[in-house]
Amino acid sequence: MTKKDMQNLKEKLLYRIESGEMCMKPKWHFMLKSVLAVAGALLAFVGLVYLISLIVFVLRLTGIAFVPEFGSAGLLKFFLAAPWLLILLAIIFVITLEVLVQRFAFAYQKPLLYSLIGVIVISLVSGYLFSKTPAHQLMLEMARNKQAPLLGSVYRNYDEQLMADLHFGTVTEVKDDQFSVTTNQGETLEIEMNERTRHSDALNIRPGTELIIFGDRDGRAVRAKGVKELPEDVRTILRQNRQPGGVQGLRVPQRQLRELPTRQPAI
Amino acid sequence: MGDLTDEAIVEQVQRGDQEAFGLLIERYEGKLKGYGRRFSSSGEDIEDVVQEVFIKVYTNLQSFDIDRRFSPWIYRIAHNTYVNMLRKQQRAGLPFFDADTLFPQPVAPETADDAAIHRELSEQMGESLHELDPKYKDPLVLFFYEELSYQDISEVLKIPVTTVGVRINRAKEKLKQHYQAKTETV
Numbered sequence: 448m449t450k451k452d453m454q455n456l457k458e459k460l461l462y463r464i465e466s467g468e469m470c471m472k473p474k475w476h477f478m479l480k481s482v483l484a485v486a487g488a489l490l491a492f493v494g495l496v497y498l499i500s501l502i503v504f505v506l507r508l509t510g511i512a513f514v515p516e517f518g519s520a521g522l523l524k525f526f527l528a529a530p531w532l533l534i535l536l537a538i539i540f541v542i543t544l545e546v547l548v549q550r551f552a553f554a555y556q557k558p559l560l561y562s563l564i565g566v567i568v569i570s571l572v573s574g575y576l577f578s579k580t581p582a583h584q585l586m587l588e589m590a591r592n593k594q595a596p597l598l599g600s601v602y603r604n605y606d607e608q609l610m611a612d613l614h615f616g617t618v619t620e621v622k623d624d625q626f627s628v629t630t631n632q633g634e635t636l637e638i639e640m641n642e643r644t645r646h647s648d649a650l651n652i653r654p655g656t657e658l659i660i661f662g663d664r665d666g667r668a669v670r671a672k673g674v675k676e677l678p679e680d681v682r683t684i685l686r687q688n689r690q691p692g693g694v695q696g697l698r699v700p701q702r703q704l705r706e707l708p709t710r711q712p713a714i
Numbered sequence: 715m716g717d718l719t720d721e722a723i724v725e726q727v728q729r730g731d732q733e734a735f736g737l738l739i740e741r742y743e744g745k746l747k748g749y750g751r752r753f754s755s756s757g758e759d760i761e762d763v764v765q766e767v768f769i770k771v772y773t774n775l776q777s778f779d780i781d782r783r784f785s786p787w788i789y790r791i792a793h794n795t796y797v798n799m800l801r802k803q804q805r806a807g808l809p810f811f812d813a814d815t816l817f818p819q820p821v822a823p824e825t826a827d828d829a830a831i832h833r834e835l836s837e838q839m840g841e842s843l844h845e846l847d848p849k850y851k852d853p854l855v856l857f858f859y860e861e862l863s864y865q866d867i868s869e870v871l872k873i874p875v876t877t878v879g880v881r882i883n884r885a886k887e888k889l890k891q892h893y894q895a896k897t898e899t900v
Contacts, residue, residue, distance in 0.1 A: 455760075457739040460768055464732045469772055471728075477777035555872045556865075 492570065495540040499574025502533045504583040505605045507681050509657045510613045517661045517673025518646045524661070528610060541566060566706040584684055612663050615677070618656045626652055628660065636660075637668045645673040657682050727775055735775075738788075739768055745860060746792050752843060752855045763799050767792045785868035789860065793852070793870050800848075823837035842892045850885035853878050 463469040506512035511528050514521035544566050548554045554562040583602075589595040590602035614636060616628030624640050638660055640646075652658070652674070659681075661673040720741065726734040746767055750760040770791050773808075778787055810827045841850060852871060857878075864882075868875040 456743055456765060456768070457736045460739060460765070460772070461736050463769075464735065464772065469769055471776050472773055474776040477774075549872075552869070556868050556874055558874045558876065606859075658786065 484547065484550055488544065488550075491540055491544040491547055494574075495537060495544055496573045496577055497572045498533060498537040498540060499570055500578035501583060501601075502530055502537065502588075503575060503578035504532050505533065507678075508587070508605060508684060509610070510615065510681075511610050513659055513675050514613070514661055514673070516647075516675060520672050521645070521661060524612065530605070541570065544570070586643075587684065612661060612672075614660045614662075614664070614669060616658060616660065618652055618654050618658060619652065621652055628658060635667065636664070638662070638671050638674070639668060640671050641673065644671045646675060650674060650676060716763055720885070721782075724775060724778055725780045727772075728778075728780070735772060738771070743768075744789055746788070749855065749860055750796055751791060752851070752859065758856045759799060763795055764792075767795050770795065783866065783869075786862065786866040789856065789862065789866075789870045790872075842889050842896075845892050846888060848886055850881050850888060853881045854885040854889075857882055 480678060503512070506529070511525055511530075512527075514524045515609070517524075541563075542618050545559075545563055548562055549559075558639060586595055586598065587602045590599035591606065593599065595602065609632075614628070614630055616630040616636060618626055619635070620627040626638050626640075628636050628638060630636060644662075647693070657677045659675050659677055660669055660671050662669045662671040718737075723737050738878045743764060746764045747760055750763055767788075771788055774791070778784065806848070843855070846854070849883065853867050853873075856867045856870060857864075862864050862870065864875050864878045871878070873881075
């Protein structure tokens with residue numbers, strides 16, 4: 448390359464700068480871009496944490512979280528009834544967040560697997576911790592009272608989701624291998640247990656115990672495949688459900704009670 | 715002015731000294747043309763593309779953080795511009811994702827003893843370079859011809875540092891195979 452060629456390019460470009468044809472973008476333009484990139488990543492992270500916590504909440508609210516304890520039939524039930532739409536949405540958020548994070552040197556200088564694992568682990572832990580706060584419970588209450596216009600239908604759909612083989616209820620009477628429960632809908636069901644019924648050794652069935660029962664229903668009789676005492680946080684949600692104005696049994700139409708649909712709610 | 719670092723010159727330009735940008739052009743024009751020639755054999759295209767690179771550099775100069783090194787930054791802009799040029803020429807997409815960037819890879823670090831081999835290899839590999847896949851050619855060119863470190867190449871190509879090492883080693887292997895096949899036929 449000759450000195451002349453270099454002069455040419457240099458002079459050509461300096462001339463374009465002096466004439467104002469070529470100018471620098473201002474610093475604020477780049478600062479705004481950086482702020483937007485960070486804000487976008489943060490927004491995706493917050494969205495992902497919210498979704499994960501909502502999935503955990505929905506799994507507990509509907510009882511699906513407990514069915515894998517009831518053996519292979521429970522596992523199958525879990526895969527069939529899990530909130531796949533929310534899970535799919537969470538996966539889309541993970542991918543979006545990973546793409547946004549890859550803009551930053553701390554992420555692209557390390558193998559993709561590291562940042563992906565980082566994104567997933569941090570989001571799962573944060574989502575789980577967030578699910579332990581009363582935020583979703585409050586949202587559910589607002590949704591029940593029609594005070595949450597934006598996400599209310601999501602919470603209501605999952606709240607009203609009834610499954611033919613999952614029953615929440617309080618024990619009213621105990622016989623040998625059978626007991627009666629009053630469900631949240633105000634029905635009385637006769638629960639039959641046998642040697643194949645899965646439950647923990649610590650399970651103590653007595654009047655007043657609040658249970659989740661997994662098993663097919665035949666009229667008022669339920670042949671239990673699994674029985675579990677409800678954890679305290681789920682009991683709290685369901686108790687609120689039975690308070691005046693929040694009794695699920697009063698809000699669910701009788702037709703729905705008879706049909707007990709297993710459909711996934713749309714969001 | 716000649717003793718000033720690239721970063722100090724950039725700082726002057728950022729403060730409004732337009733003439734100082736001429737120094738950056740003098741320092742990098744030859745390097746960028748050389749780098750561009752390893753992407754494309756068409757000389758005319760390179761002239762235009764290098765001009766485009768400098769326009770982008772000047773336009774975006776306020777985004778450069780003077781606490782960082784300037785050469786990976788300008789090579790990053792040049793690399794993206796050349797890749798875009800290639801895309802236009804070939805009308806074919808270059809790979810977006812590669813498994814090399816997914817997993818952690820063990821790789822030997824750069825050593826000072828590499829210098830002699832470095833010079834010898836860079837002389838030998840010129841003609842065989844175009845046989846290589848761009849994903850191997852790019853880090854090799856930046857390492858042997860532009861003499862950037864693994865860390866700088868990682869900045870330019872936006873790939874993990876370990877992947878840079880792996881790709882350079884694979885590129886050397888492929889060049890070796892190509893060289894052996896060539897000597898056998900002769």
